[in-house]
Amino acid sequence: xxEPALNGMAQTEHDRKKPLLRPGNTNCGGCGMSIALQMLSxxxxxxxxxxxxxxxxxxxxxxxxxxxxxxxxxxxxxxxxSAAVAGGLARVAALxxxxxxxxxxxxxxxxxxxxxxxLSAAAERNEDIxxxxxxxxxxxxxxxxxxxxxxxxxxxxxxxxxxPEVKKEILAIMAAxxxxxxxxxxxxxxxxxxxxxxxxxxxxxFRFLHILSPCPTGWKSEPSHGIQLIRLAVxxxxxxxxxxxxxxxxxxxxxxxFSDLALAEYLAMQGRxxxxxxxxxxxxxxxxxxxxxxxxxxxGD
Amino acid sequence: MRSELISAxxxxxxxxxxAARANRKGRGFCSGVYPITPSTECMxxxxxxxxxxxxxxxxxxxxxxxxxxxxxxxxxxxxxxxTSSNGLAYMAENVVAAALLRxxxxxxxxxxxxxxxxxxxxxxxDSLLLRDSGWLQFYCADNQEVLDTILFAYRLGExxxxxxxxxxxxxxFVLSHTMAQTLIPAQEQVDRFxxxxxxxxxxxxxxxxxxxxxxxQQTEVLRRRHHQAMGEALNIYPELQxxxxxxxxxxxPGPLVGYRDEDAELLILSMGTLAGTVERSVDxxxxxxxxxxxxxxxxxxxxxxxxxxxxLARARRVAVLDRDISPGFGGVLWGECRTCAGAETLVQxxxxxxxxxxxxxxxxxQLVDDLRGRESAGExxxxxxxx
Ligand SMILES: Cc1ncc(C[n+]2csc(CCOP(=O)(O)OP(=O)(O)O)c2C)c(N)n1
Ligand code: SF4
Numbered sequence: 001x002x003e004p005a006l007n008g009m010a011q012t013e014h015d016r017k018k019p020l021l022r023p024g025n026t027n028c029g030g031c032g033m034s035i036a037l038q039m040l041s042x043x044x045x046x047x048x049x050x051x052x053x054x055x056x057x058x059x060x061x062x063x064x065x066x067x068x069x070x071x072x073x074x075x076x077x078x079x080x081x082s083a084a085v086a087g088g089l090a091r092v093a094a095l096x097x098x099x100x101x102x103x104x105x106x107x108x109x110x111x112x113x114x115x116x117x118x119l120s121a122a123a124e125r126n127e128d129i130x131x132x133x134x135x136x137x138x139x140x141x142x143x144x145x146x147x148x149x150x151x152x153x154x155x156x157x158x159x160x161x162x163x164p165e166v167k168k169e170i171l172a173i174m175a176a177x178x179x180x181x182x183x184x185x186x187x188x189x190x191x192x193x194x195x196x197x198x199x200x201x202x203x204x205x206f207r208f209l210h211i212l213s214p215c216p217t218g219w220k221s222e223p224s225h226g227i228q229l230i231r232l233a234v235x236x237x238x239x240x241x242x243x244x245x246x247x248x249x250x251x252x253x254x255x256x257x258f259s260d261l262a263l264a265e266y267l268a269m270q271g272r273x274x275x276x277x278x279x280x281x282x283x284x285x286x287x288x289x290x291x292x293x294x295x296x297x298x299x300g301d
Numbered sequence: 302m303r304s305e306l307i308s309a310x311x312x313x314x315x316x317x318x319x320a321a322r323a324n325r326k327g328r329g330f331c332s333g334v335y336p337i338t339p340s341t342e343c344m345x346x347x348x349x350x351x352x353x354x355x356x357x358x359x360x361x362x363x364x365x366x367x368x369x370x371x372x373x374x375x376x377x378x379x380x381x382x383x384t385s386s387n388g389l390a391y392m393a394e395n396v397v398a399a400a401l402l403r404x405x406x407x408x409x410x411x412x413x414x415x416x417x418x419x420x421x422x423x424x425x426x427d428s429l430l431l432r433d434s435g436w437l438q439f440y441c442a443d444n445q446e447v448l449d450t451i452l453f454a455y456r457l458g459e460x461x462x463x464x465x466x467x468x469x470x471x472x473x474f475v476l477s478h479t480m481a482q483t484l485i486p487a488q489e490q491v492d493r494f495x496x497x498x499x500x501x502x503x504x505x506x507x508x509x510x511x512x513x514x515x516x517x518q519q520t521e522v523l524r525r526r527h528h529q530a531m532g533e534a535l536n537i538y539p540e541l542q543x544x545x546x547x548x549x550x551x552x553x554p555g556p557l558v559g560y561r562d563e564d565a566e567l568l569i570l571s572m573g574t575l576a577g578t579v580e581r582s583v584d585x586x587x588x589x590x591x592x593x594x595x596x597x598x599x600x601x602x603x604x605x606x607x608x609x610x611x612x613l614a615r616a617r618r619v620a621v622l623d624r625d626i627s628p629g630f631g632g633v634l635w636g637e638c639r640t641c642a643g644a645e646t647l648v649q650x651x652x653x654x655x656x657x658x659x660x661x662x663x664x665x666x667q668l669v670d671d672l673r674g675r676e677s678a679g680e681x682x683x684x685x686x687x688x
Contacts, residue, residue, distance in 0.1 A: 075375045
């Protein structure tokens with residue numbers, strides 16, 4: 001293959017000619033969603049897919065009628081019900097013997113908060129869909145209010161002095177549904193991202209991917225620092241990168257070094273933690289306890 | 302064709318099943334359902350059916366029930382759901398979305414009072430809450446009409462000139478739980494009446510965004526087209542009515558159903574099963590020499606204004622009966638109808654049977670006495686009919 005190398009991976013023709021996220025979209029510079037969609041595009045590699053996007057930044061990214069920034073058929077759903085709409089689409093595709101994979105592309109608001117009921121029910125029914133939550137830890141679309149994915153101490157427009165509560169643990173919640181596949185994805189580890197996207201696309205039944213998605217606008221960070229921030233979140237143990245099969249077998253995909261320096265740097269590189277003054281010291285204990293729970297879970301090795 | 306003694310809930314489920322199977326040569330059938338009194342038995346019977354190339358999804362709430370229907374029709378399949386009262390209110394956001402996305406489907410609404418305080422009896426306030434949702438709305442008067450109207454609704458809503466979802470309403474318990482001998486057509490007849498659904502804007506394999514961001518002027522265009530499609534539904538109604546009669550061998554009533562109204566000086570307008578009681582009263586009043594007639598609004602959206610104007614042209618006095626109330630205004634049906642009467646005509650609003658109160662012929666006679674004794678129309682009146 002005479003393709004130029006990109007970040008250790010071959011760039012395919014598909015990346016340039018038929019991207020999932022087309023040029024001209026209105027995402028902010030440095031938006032993690034843009035990176036994640038490019039990776040998804042690569043994983044899809046021309047397979048037939050249909051997307052469901054609820055109200056979120058992703059819905060704005062699709063752009064104005066009659067144009068579409070998405071290189072695949074997409075239906076915009078109301079905020080709370082992308083998983084249910086996707087269930088309908090997937091069942092109709094199956095009834096017609098089509099190989100089409102139906103993908104929900106939802107923010108943390110549409111996943112952790114208002115969409116939780118429909119998401120939980122679709123998981124319980126084991127609908128044949130891939131649900132991807134790009135988690136920017138904020139309501140980006142409406143200008144940056146808190147969600148239950150916002151971490152402790154992060155300032156948002158509705159928690160101006162920093163959020164007093166801790167982030168909801170979505171992966172544990174989804175794994176408790178005993179779905180075939182639930183995984184967290186690190187955009188700082190392209191192999192991890194691509195492998196999980198490919199695997200989740202190929203599997204059947206309800207698959208859930210959680211992508212920590214840098215949002216320079218909401219995180220008050222440099223647009224060019226997105227990947228670095230994710231790497232620090234992974235290294236420090238703040239964002240565990242793992243996968244859980246059938247709600248039981250867990251595999252840690254990236255071992256953190258639990259560096260306090262990385263954690264401090266992660267906080268310092270973002271304006272959103274400044275007001276509350278939340279420190280690495282404060283977070284370290286919670287991270288340690290969380291990892292103890294993780295380590296005691298049955299593994300898939 | 303066979304005849305069975307069934308409730309209107311079951312009549313609706315049979316109609317939905319027949320329509321579902323009729324699309325087996327198309328992209329099939331998929332429906333989201335959730336129980337609520339008094340529409341529950343409809344979804345239960347649907348869940349018990351074997352449908353070739355069809356699925357019924359038992360979801361966790363009405364919002365998702367409609368979401369599954371939206372996804373299904375966006376994928377090109379036929380769809381159906383049934384609900385009542387708070388279920389419809391809870392579903393509302395997606396009810397509107399289905400219409401705005403121009404996804405044809407049918408929903409049976411067994412009308413019930415909104416709460417809390419909880420009341421399970423018939424009241425039109427639930428579906429009237431969604432009068433402006435962009436759906437067509439039928440209000441039926443008997444079990445056969447429920448079954449027939451659901452089949453008709455698929456044909457009407459799926460017509461390329463219309464492409465809109467249709468609500469088929471029936472009074473909770475009065476019809477939903479009352480057994481009546483009902484003709485159930487053969488699959489072969491329904492197959493002829495309902496060709497496979499074709500949704501030209503469905504998601505296929507080409508990039509295409511359904512429901513993306515639009516600007517005010519694009520919204521104006523879409524609303525105009527939506528409004529025009531409603532008008533088209535009225536235009537093509539008679540043509541589809543003829544086809545219905547040819548295939549099923551019985552008449553499907555029009556948007557307005559008159560009873561002894563031709564020479565009536567006094568007209569009583571109503572919706573749903575109230576009209577049955579009104580028609581009984583008309584007979585009794587005619588015996589006393591009162592020139593009274595009944596007019597039933599069967600189709601509320603699109604509103605058959607032209608037909609109604611013609612019917613009201615001869616009447617001197619009109620009573621509009623509402624089994625609903627818009628507090629601070631009056632009856633919703635009255636608000637719709639009063640502008641269709643001439644300037645000389647006295648139009649009086651009576652809201653009665655609210656919360657399912659049992660409206661009997663003596664109540665109708667009472668209000669006719671009131672109407673006849675009036676010098677002019679007064680404020681909308683609430684008549685308490687008791688239990
Ligand atoms: C029922 C409903 N409530 C509120 C809104 C307004 N709204 C649109 S997007 C959004 C937040 C989305 O946040 P998230 O899911 O985290 O995605 P992001 O915008 O951050 O990408 C809100 C509150 C809505 N569209 N629908
Ligand atoms: S607000 Fe954040 S998530 Fe939304 S487009 Fe901008 S960077 Fe991306």
